[in-house]
Amino acid sequence: MGVAKYIKDEKDAVKEVIYQSGIRVKPVYGPKDLAEVGFDYQSDLGDPGEYPFTRSLHPQGYRSRAWTTRQYTGFGTPAETNKRFKYMISHGQTGLNVAFDLPTQMGFDSDNPRAMGEVGRVGMAVDSLRDFEIAFDGIPLDRIGSGLTINAVATIMLAMYQAMAEKFGYPKERISATPQNDILKEMIGRGAWIFPVEPAVRLVGDTIEYAVKELPRCNPVSICGYHIRESGATPAQEIACALEIARAYIEDVKARGMEPAEFVGRFSFNLNVYGNLWEQIAKFRAARKLWAKMLKDEFGVREKKKLFFRGLFGGGGSGLTKQQPENNIIRSAYYALGAALSGAQTTALCSFDEAYTIPTPRAALLSLRTLEILMEEVGLRDTVDPLAGSYFVETLTRQMQEKILEEMKKIQDMGGMIHAVATGSIQRIVAEQAYEFERGLQTGEYIKVGLNKYTDGSEEHPEVELHEYNEQWAKKQIDSLKELRRIRNNTEVSQLLKQLEKDIRDEKNVMPCLVKCCRVYATVGEMAGVFREVFGEWDEPSIF
Amino acid sequence: MNMADRKIRILVAKPGLDGHDRGAKIVALALRDAGMEVVYSGLHQTLEQILQTAIQEAVDVIGLSIMSGAHIPICQQLLEMMKEQGIEDIRVVVGGVIPSRDVPELKEMGIQGVFPGGTPFDEITKSITSLLM
Numbered sequence: 001m002g003v004a005k006y007i008k009d010e011k012d013a014v015k016e017v018i019y020q021s022g023i024r025v026k027p028v029y030g031p032k033d034l035a036e037v038g039f040d041y042q043s044d045l046g047d048p049g050e051y052p053f054t055r056s057l058h059p060q061g062y063r064s065r066a067w068t069t070r071q072y073t074g075f076g077t078p079a080e081t082n083k084r085f086k087y088m089i090s091h092g093q094t095g096l097n098v099a100f101d102l103p104t105q106m107g108f109d110s111d112n113p114r115a116m117g118e119v120g121r122v123g124m125a126v127d128s129l130r131d132f133e134i135a136f137d138g139i140p141l142d143r144i145g146s147g148l149t150i151n152a153v154a155t156i157m158l159a160m161y162q163a164m165a166e167k168f169g170y171p172k173e174r175i176s177a178t179p180q181n182d183i184l185k186e187m188i189g190r191g192a193w194i195f196p197v198e199p200a201v202r203l204v205g206d207t208i209e210y211a212v213k214e215l216p217r218c219n220p221v222s223i224c225g226y227h228i229r230e231s232g233a234t235p236a237q238e239i240a241c242a243l244e245i246a247r248a249y250i251e252d253v254k255a256r257g258m259e260p261a262e263f264v265g266r267f268s269f270n271l272n273v274y275g276n277l278w279e280q281i282a283k284f285r286a287a288r289k290l291w292a293k294m295l296k297d298e299f300g301v302r303e304k305k306k307l308f309f310r311g312l313f314g315g316g317g318s319g320l321t322k323q324q325p326e327n328n329i330i331r332s333a334y335y336a337l338g339a340a341l342s343g344a345q346t347t348a349l350c351s352f353d354e355a356y357t358i359p360t361p362r363a364a365l366l367s368l369r370t371l372e373i374l375m376e377e378v379g380l381r382d383t384v385d386p387l388a389g390s391y392f393v394e395t396l397t398r399q400m401q402e403k404i405l406e407e408m409k410k411i412q413d414m415g416g417m418i419h420a421v422a423t424g425s426i427q428r429i430v431a432e433q434a435y436e437f438e439r440g441l442q443t444g445e446y447i448k449v450g451l452n453k454y455t456d457g458s459e460e461h462p463e464v465e466l467h468e469y470n471e472q473w474a475k476k477q478i479d480s481l482k483e484l485r486r487i488r489n490n491t492e493v494s495q496l497l498k499q500l501e502k503d504i505r506d507e508k509n510v511m512p513c514l515v516k517c518c519r520v521y522a523t524v525g526e527m528a529g530v531f532r533e534v535f536g537e538w539d540e541p542s543i544f
Numbered sequence: 545m546n547m548a549d550r551k552i553r554i555l556v557a558k559p560g561l562d563g564h565d566r567g568a569k570i571v572a573l574a575l576r577d578a579g580m581e582v583v584y585s586g587l588h589q590t591l592e593q594i595l596q597t598a599i600q601e602a603v604d605v606i607g608l609s610i611m612s613g614a615h616i617p618i619c620q621q622l623l624e625m626m627k628e629q630g631i632e633d634i635r636v637v638v639g640g641v642i643p644s645r646d647v648p649e650l651k652e653m654g655i656q657g658v659f660p661g662g663t664p665f666d667e668i669t670k671s672i673t674s675l676l677m
Contacts, residue, residue, distance in 0.1 A: 102561035102612060106588070114590065117614040118561055191563015191587045231566045318566075322662065355661075356643060357613075431569040438570045442664050451662065469613060540586045544572060 003446055004276045019279045020437075021236035021403045029391035037398040044289075044398065048384040050304075051296070052289040054397065056343045057308045061384030066375045067339075068346040070147055070312060071367055074099030074124040075358050076473040078135035081124040085139060087361060093368055096139070097147040097312075097348060099123030100157075105192040107153045107528025110477045119474035122358070123149070126157070127481045128521045132164040141165050145176035147222065147312070152194040154181035155203050156527050159514035162215065167519075176217040178268060181207055182224045184245045187421045187538070188430060189227035194528065197422045199535040203510065205252040210511035212263045219268045221249060222312070229272040230318045232434025235283045236400060240407030241426065242269055243290060244417040250299060260299035261306055269311030273335040273342075274319030280335075281387060282396040284313060284342035286404055289397075313344035315367075320355050324450035325464050328352035333370050340380040341387060347371055358467040424541030431543060481523070488521040496520060497530055504534045552676055554605040557585035557594045559618050567640060567661060568609035574665040575607075575672070591622050598634055604676055610640040616649060623654050635675045639663065 004025075007016040017025040026033070046052055049059030058064055071088055073096065074081045085096055100123040103115035109127050110119045119125045124135060136146075150157045158179045165175040183200040186193040193200065204221060211220035225233075225242035233241060246267060250260055271287070273280050291309040295301040315335035320328040332349040339347045349367040351359035359367070374380045387393045414420040421427070440446040447453050496517045503513045517527055556572040558565055565587060576582045583601045585594055598606050610618055619638055626632050637657035638650060647658045657671045 106561045108561075114561065117617045118612060121614060122562075122612055186563065189566075191558075191565055192561075193563070193587075232570075322660070356641070431566075431573065434566050435570045435573040438574075439665070542584070542586070543569075544576070544582065544584050 003448070004279070005440070005445060006447070019276055020234040021279060021283075021400065022234070023279070023396065023399050023403065025278075025396075029395055031391065033391055033395045037395050039394055039398060044394070045388060051307065052292040053307065053309065054285045054289040055385035055388055057288070057310065057345070059384070061343060062340075062375065062381040063384065066381060067344055067371070068095045068145075069093050069368055069371045070095040070097040070346055070348045071351075071359075071364055072097045072099050072149065072348055073364070075101075075122070075467070076120040076124060076470060077477055078124055078126065078131040080120075080473065082135050082137055082139075084361065084364075085135070088364065088368065089139070089144065091365055091368055092372060095145045095147065095346065098135075098149060100148075100150050101125045102192070104524055105150060105152065107156075107194055107524060107532070109523050109525030110474065110481055112525055119477050121469055125473070125477045126160075127477070127523045127525070128484055129160055129163050129167070129518045130480070130484055130521060132160050133167065136164055136168070141168065141170045142174045145178065145217075148177055148179040151180050151183050151186045151190075151192055152200065153524060153528050153531075154179040154183075155207055155510055155514055156518070156524055158207055158211070158215075158218070158220070159511055160518040163515055163518040172214060173216055175215070176219075177215075178219040178222050179207065180224065180270065181221045182245060182270075184248060184417055184421050185224040185227050185241070187540075188241065188426055189224075189231035193538055195531060195535040196538045197418055199531075200538070201248060201252050201418060202507075203531075204249055205256065206509045206511055208249065208253050208263050208266065209256060209258065210509055211266060212258070214511075219266050219310075221266070222268045222270045223249075224270040226270045226272040226314060226316070228430060229274075230316060232430045232432075232437060234433060235272075235275065235279050236403035237407050237430070237433070238272060239283055239287045239290070239404045240411060241417070242271065242287075243294060243404070244408055244411045244420075246291075247294070248417045254299075260295065261301045261303065264295055264299065264301055265303070265306035265308070267310075269309060271311055271313050272316040273313050273339045273344075274316030274331075277334065277338050277341075278393065278396055279400070280338040281342050281393060282400040283404075284339075284344070285393075285397045286401040288343075290401060290404060310345050312346040312348060313339040313342060314347060315339070315349035317350040317354055320350055320352070321448060321451045322355040323455065325352050325355065327450050328355070329366060329370070332367065333374075336371055336374055337378075337380075340374050343385060353464050353467075356464050360465050360467050362465070422541065424543045427541070428543040484521055485523075492520045493517070493522045493526070497522060497526055500527065501530050501534060504531065551579060551581045552605065552673065553581045553583070553601065553603040554607055554672065555583045555585060555594070555598050555601060555603040556607045556609065557589055557597070558587050558609050559589055559591055559594055559622070560610070560612060560614060561588060562610070562612040563587050564611045565609070567611070571607070571609070571639060571659075571665070571668060575669065578665070578669040580669075580672075591618070591625055594622070595625060595629065595631070599631065603634060605635045605637060605672055607672075608636065608638045608640075610638060610642070613641065615640065615642055616646060619650055619655050620653055635672075637672060637675075639668070
């Protein structure tokens with residue numbers, strides 16, 4: 001949760017400022033600083049919409065198109081989630097970001113003993129196509145794109161999304177889905193992994209290959225620095241990890257005989273906005289530039305649009321506090337400001353009650369309104385990249401670029417991202433960093449208002465309305481699953497599951513068969529079970 | 545036995561399917577720095593697996609880290625299983641996303657320390673140490 005270190009003198013004046021990425025900030029910046037870092041307008045910035053896209057992906061920024069708002073939503077049964085989707089869309093939300101419960105994320109059906117107590121708790125429960133048909137009922141799938149926050153079983157969910165859309169009459173060419181599908185970051189941060197590293201990366205490759213051929217409007221992978229930052233990484237490490245993860249996926253698909261130019265344009269990123277405002281802005285500007293450079297110089301990608309570092313820059317949950325929860329409303333507004341000043345294409349905020357609970361409708365709406373106020377009232381659409389040319393911001397962007405490259409080099413020296421994850425080396429670095437931040441918060445080295453400064457003694461019992469977990473949802477979901485198993489064509493299901501196993505063993509792309517399995521209502525647990533059978537589960541390396 | 549004579553052994557465990565392990569890992573590092581012998585279970589552990597590790601590693605304390613909101617049913621079940629297996633002498637503490645309204649219920653059922661996110665490391669360490677005095 002750290003922000004930056006402020007070292008003060010005896011009169012409380014700020015003597016030194018050190019950002020988390022390790023950059024020391026000076027009290028004053030001027031033309032000499034730009035000269036010192038060798039700043040050059042053309043090569044460092046370029047005009048908005050021009051290589052290396054530091055300023056923006058589009059020549060007119062938010063004038064041509066405001067950002068897409070995509071609050072993370074989902075809980076309980078598909079029917080409950082469908083209601084909340086419609087509520088958010090009716091209030092102006094322009095995309096969906098679907099939250100799945102843990103059993104779904106881990107490839108277990110709702111009636112699996114390991115799912116007990118978790119069905120519909122942190123997201124919606126999905127067992128089969130029937131659940132998607134309920135969850136997306138009445139959503140205009142050709143207009144509203146969906147982020148699917150699913151990783152280990154992203155292949156299954158993307159296949160199910162296609163099967164569902166086709167069932168509702170939307171041809172697969174017109175639907176837009178972004179499964180998160182970044183399994184390497186799950187192994188570093190968020191923990192919803194199932195299979196060992198290599199087959200898990202192969203599945204990511206399968207979705208990329210399939211989407212390029214069959215789903216022209218889908219972005220098959222959203223590479224997440226977000227969760228790595230949440231797990232403790234510095235902003236520079238966050239971007240370095242994201243770019244090195246992307247490199248690992250590119251190599252996988254390249255090894256199948258595809259040219260990077262055929263598929264890298266479909267990559268998107270999910271990154272974190274919290275902490276020091278300037279460090280965030282410099283981070284995103286540097287990231288756009290480094291991605292474009294990496295693709296151009298190392299992978300020979302030429303076409304402009306394929307060099308775009310597109311992404312969701314979302315307010316970081318770990319920046320929020322349980323103490324004085326209303327402060328989170330203000331914090332999130334500043335995170336959103338940072339995202340807007342950084343030229344985010346898509347955004348979302350954690351809601352102020354999220355340190356406690358799944359957001360209530362009121363809290364979720366407040367997050368959406370915060371984003372809308374920035375675009376509609378405050379002036380963030382006025383001009384593109386308003387901070388360009390600032391002595392400070394440009395110097396910092398250059399310094400951030402160097403820091404990110406240093407961190408990327410460290411990962412390469414560990415043998416690349418796949419090796420770094422398989423051995424636990426990267427997890428160890430992130431955990432130690434998290435520990436350092438936490439100690440800094442406890443000693444007051446990092447300031448957090450309401451937590452270790454300006455505490456008012458009342459923070460023990462804040463008035464937060466809690467989203468209630470309804471035990472009935474699990475029962476409903478399990479009943480519906482049992483009914484489904486009774487009424488579907490079980491012969492077809494078992495034939496297709498056998499075919500799936502064969503395709504996996506023959507190292508064929510699993511997606512076409514998964515779409516067929518979904519169409520006959522094979523369950524997530526059944527399909528994931530086949531993968532478990534063939535691949536086994538990952539044996540997490542010990543980092544202690 | 546006098547606990548002062550040897551290091552406290554604690555299993556930091558992540559029960560269930562939730563993979564958010566930042567809290568578990570930093571607390572494990574803090575306990576280690578405070579001189580305890582820390583075993584970390586890794587993710588996605590069933591309660592059976594956790595108890596098996598606890599017995600194998602002969603720990604004094606099990607520290608559960610739970611972020612998903614399912615802390616009450618999980619703790620309840622673990623304590624029952626420990627009773628069945630006759631290993632109630634192992635102390636159980638819990639940390640994670642735990643609303644303060646749930647603390648009395650957890651204490652009531654036999655959880656000996658509840659440490660919601662953000663609890664200072666020295667408070668956790670002292671509290672665990674005092675359990676074994």
